[in-house]
Amino acid sequence: MDGLLLARWQFGITTVYHFFFVPLTLGLSLLVAIMETMYVRTGNEIYRKMTQFWGRLFLINFAMGVVTGIVQEFQFGMNWSQYSRFVGDIFGAPLAIEALLSFFLESTFLGIWIFGWDKLSKGLHLVTIWLVVLGSNLSALWILIANSFMQQPVGYTLRNGRAEMTDFGALLTNPNVWVQFPHVFMSGLVTASFFVLGISAYNLLKKKGNLELFRHSVNIGIVAALIGTILVAMIGHTQGQHMVQTQPMKMAAAEALWDSESPAAFSVFTIGDEKTRSDVFAIKIPTLLSVLSYNQLTGEVKGINNLQAEYEKKYGPGDYVPPVWLTYWSFRGMVGAGTVMVLLALYGLFLILRKRLEQRTWFLRLLILAIALPYLANSTGWLLSEIGRQPWIVFGVMKTNDAVSPTVGGEAVLLSLVIFTLLYGILAGADVYLIAKYAKGDNEAGSGLEETPMAGAY
Amino acid sequence: MDLNSFWFILITVLFIGFFFLEGFDYGVGILLPFLGKNDADRRVIISSIGPFWDGNEVWLLTAGGAMFAAFPNWYATMFSGFYLALVLVLVALILRGVAFEFRSRDESPKWRSFWDWMIFIGSFLPALLWGVAITNIIEGVPIDDKMNYTGGFWNLLNPYALLGGLTFLALFTLYGAIFLSLKTEGEIMERAFKVAAKLWIPTVVLVVGFVAGGYLATDIFTRLGVNPGIAPVGAAAALLSVGWFLKIRRSGWAFIMTALTIILATFTIFQGLYPRVMISSSNPEWSLTVYNASSSPYTLGVMSWVAVSLVPIVVGYQAWNYWVFRHRVGHHSGSHL
Numbered sequence: 001m002d003g004l005l006l007a008r009w010q011f012g013i014t015t016v017y018h019f020f021f022v023p024l025t026l027g028l029s030l031l032v033a034i035m036e037t038m039y040v041r042t043g044n045e046i047y048r049k050m051t052q053f054w055g056r057l058f059l060i061n062f063a064m065g066v067v068t069g070i071v072q073e074f075q076f077g078m079n080w081s082q083y084s085r086f087v088g089d090i091f092g093a094p095l096a097i098e099a100l101l102s103f104f105l106e107s108t109f110l111g112i113w114i115f116g117w118d119k120l121s122k123g124l125h126l127v128t129i130w131l132v133v134l135g136s137n138l139s140a141l142w143i144l145i146a147n148s149f150m151q152q153p154v155g156y157t158l159r160n161g162r163a164e165m166t167d168f169g170a171l172l173t174n175p176n177v178w179v180q181f182p183h184v185f186m187s188g189l190v191t192a193s194f195f196v197l198g199i200s201a202y203n204l205l206k207k208k209g210n211l212e213l214f215r216h217s218v219n220i221g222i223v224a225a226l227i228g229t230i231l232v233a234m235i236g237h238t239q240g241q242h243m244v245q246t247q248p249m250k251m252a253a254a255e256a257l258w259d260s261e262s263p264a265a266f267s268v269f270t271i272g273d274e275k276t277r278s279d280v281f282a283i284k285i286p287t288l289l290s291v292l293s294y295n296q297l298t299g300e301v302k303g304i305n306n307l308q309a310e311y312e313k314k315y316g317p318g319d320y321v322p323p324v325w326l327t328y329w330s331f332r333g334m335v336g337a338g339t340v341m342v343l344l345a346l347y348g349l350f351l352i353l354r355k356r357l358e359q360r361t362w363f364l365r366l367l368i369l370a371i372a373l374p375y376l377a378n379s380t381g382w383l384l385s386e387i388g389r390q391p392w393i394v395f396g397v398m399k400t401n402d403a404v405s406p407t408v409g410g411e412a413v414l415l416s417l418v419i420f421t422l423l424y425g426i427l428a429g430a431d432v433y434l435i436a437k438y439a440k441g442d443n444e445a446g447s448g449l450e451e452t453p454m455a456g457a458y
Numbered sequence: 459m460d461l462n463s464f465w466f467i468l469i470t471v472l473f474i475g476f477f478f479l480e481g482f483d484y485g486v487g488i489l490l491p492f493l494g495k496n497d498a499d500r501r502v503i504i505s506s507i508g509p510f511w512d513g514n515e516v517w518l519l520t521a522g523g524a525m526f527a528a529f530p531n532w533y534a535t536m537f538s539g540f541y542l543a544l545v546l547v548l549v550a551l552i553l554r555g556v557a558f559e560f561r562s563r564d565e566s567p568k569w570r571s572f573w574d575w576m577i578f579i580g581s582f583l584p585a586l587l588w589g590v591a592i593t594n595i596i597e598g599v600p601i602d603d604k605m606n607y608t609g610g611f612w613n614l615l616n617p618y619a620l621l622g623g624l625t626f627l628a629l630f631t632l633y634g635a636i637f638l639s640l641k642t643e644g645e646i647m648e649r650a651f652k653v654a655a656k657l658w659i660p661t662v663v664l665v666v667g668f669v670a671g672g673y674l675a676t677d678i679f680t681r682l683g684v685n686p687g688i689a690p691v692g693a694a695a696a697l698l699s700v701g702w703f704l705k706i707r708r709s710g711w712a713f714i715m716t717a718l719t720i721i722l723a724t725f726t727i728f729q730g731l732y733p734r735v736m737i738s739s740s741n742p743e744w745s746l747t748v749y750n751a752s753s754s755p756y757t758l759g760v761m762s763w764v765a766v767s768l769v770p771i772v773v774g775y776q777a778w779n780y781w782v783f784r785h786r787v788g789h790h791s792g793s794h795l
Binding site: 059060062063064067068071073074076077078079081082084085087088089090091092093095096097099100103105107108109110111112114115116120128159160164165166168222234273285348352405406407408415416419420423427430436437438 | 556560607
């Protein structure tokens, strides 16, 4: 049995699944913290109710993100022991710092936040949620510092048969981190804002529960959505330009650009043949890819065939082309979903300013469906990032084929793959059930819960 | 002292922190279905560790991260070698974490009972399996000259390792019972006292068996010599005193002494292991040590600064967490979420 292939599937499934929950944690913690800040500053009860309503949904989601994250930390050693040995000197450091700096912070203060409503002063209680926001987002920063080393290795030297760190500062200032982290941070905000918008829209449509709560939520949600979608797109653009410089093959595959072009055309829709590396059918806009790559009308963008030849010279014989179909469509999935979200946010703001949101029931329905868009964009974004880097696990330094654990047999990986997939499937069911249940306005927090002993968490 | 040894000590500290803290909340999870006679009881029991368990678990994640950063070969060999055992641990930890959050979110008794049993399984399995894993590490496992584990899953479940697993399980369950006697009130507290008193003798027997077996199956106790030093003797004395404190119903002291047993026993085990981190039963020369398994001096240096500045802060705010929620939990306690 092909242990390598199974290990890759397992990593892919568990990572994409993990990242269903992470962006919502990142963004919703921030929105809940903003709501509680408004409560503490104004003393208005509506903000306390909002904090508790969205806080409960945040907790249900948070738990899933945490537990699936443990798998991530363990499986580098379990399935990718050769990788761990080869880059542990560099890659282990940010992971350890992530645990020490972020996991402790978010988990400890979240515990205090959940149970501390009556034990702490309002101000101190507010501080605890902001520390959760800080912890979660620092965790994203450190794991992206680690991931950026795989995309753009810096601050290392090859010594003693492995990659060794020579400059910790270079890891932190890796240019890839500072395009990737803001992109992920903003995508978290987008995920949370569409989550808030969709659920609020549902309740406004059904006229269930405390409508005032959902009107306030929509206002916060739409501002966050607008800021988030526009910034995520702008940073994404910079990130694409960075990719052209550092991983041109990924960009070539994302565009199905078989041969170098100058100026290069942007593909709107391509059906290609990966074997012959040619287009079967394509709609293209001339020069646009050069404009996107360099902000000017000229400039060569390298194609797959040219890069393949270049890499063979540089790294020896081999296939250096990632799966083009998946990379190409992942890119389009991400950008497409992002574009739709920008438009929805703009139109939503327009309706709110003209006080017509609640009359436009078709738009409210659309917002419910739009909850799925950030998830589509987040997942396809990571597929582009990780699959587009193949065959490398660390770009230009180590190939994925050489990274797998030599002593973990295919049968064992198959078994764990089946176990994780089944378990994750069941948990997804339970999670969606609870989110749907607590998303209904008549399940609103703060409606007499205080009087019931032990009501609420645990 | 060189940085390699410093990092060995640091990882020892992280494992001590993990067993010291998560030990009792595993115990509480294991006892949940038996000490909680009804739903209200069970909520009290879970709430006793509610604000703590997640923070406690991070000690494990940090220990894992620190192994990766400071001793990548140790991390790689152990995690790939103990593959299926770790899959089981992961499944357990996933179910446990989700169960705490999900169980009270639906009224249905079936739903709640299901998640309560998941908390039980999710606490029982890791308590057992960490014991099995630690025992295997001190016993030695087949490792080749490339630092790869060459045994299978069933190798890990040898009789002495299972004894080690049961010992950890008993100790953590006792610890959990004592924690509950300290943190709850009324009937639950009484039940916790009773269970703790019942568990003490079997735990002592298992610990004695584990140490005796250790003289046969490992070299870590024999290496300590005739005068083993203060740690193992202290651990034994502390464990014996637990019986007395339970008898006179001093749960605070019983808790401190059980904690001390766990801390000193973990220390003894790591002391006996040093300077090795994974013992090869195939050939002692192929054992992983703090030197051949470590990161570069540069990385160890950077990480030392990080650890020395962050660990005290973490200890500080976790201590504050325990201080905020120092009171006993009863049926009146609540949360707004």
